[in-house]
Amino acid sequence: MPINKGAVTARRMLSEFGIEKPDDFSIEELIHARDIILEEKKISNSDGRIVFGKSKTKITINSDIKYLGRRRFTLAHELGHFAMHHNVDTHLEDNALTLDYFKNGGQEYEANQFATELLMPSKYFVEYTQGKPFSPDLLRNIADHFQTSITSAAFRYLELGQHPIFLFYCKDKRVIYWKNSENFYRKVKDITKLHPPEDSVAMEFFNDGTIYKKEGSAQSIYKSTWFETGSDDELDEYFEYAIVTKDYNTVLSIIWER
């Protein structure tokens, strides 16, 4: 894996505090140890924010965040800004879009890499996922185990998981970007910036608000749903799991082959 600033900074912080395993600490403790003010309140349209003051820095976390894992990932992301981007910007707002990795380059990417390595250190992630078949349940278990968001677990899986997957990120009924595991090459239909495919699970959500229950989260789809294909296109070979974030009208679709 290429060395990245975020991951290196996270590892340095973990070793500075003598932290061995991800469940040995709470993010709040690290934030307090850095003498950062932590405030919890309602903020509209963003999950977290950081303001660099003259003497003190303040991190605000949206009290409306329902999931513990998302809260924790957001806090770790802000802590990453503190560790790496002090004095670069005085004020940073983070919503689901910036927390979703690849969209914004530079600082947002680095802060996400920091949070990812802090909460799901590569060594433990590989150990935990090894030998387990890919499924939506595996992602939920990863999120539970590492106490992080299911979205961040999916992105981590893309980097380090054994089973090749494709990720499609859609917002407001548009495909914003997609990303694939190494060694999983499929020609994606020409859909960037356009609607997701009509027969995709992502589109089902945008069309009529469908969100599948846990048991039904692996939906069988055609290869031709998202990919260019020649012939022999059968069901039960490709699957789509759509992670919906209603507040931001986003869908992260994970596609994998049996």
Ligand SMILES: [Zn+2]
């Ligand atoms: Zn950010």
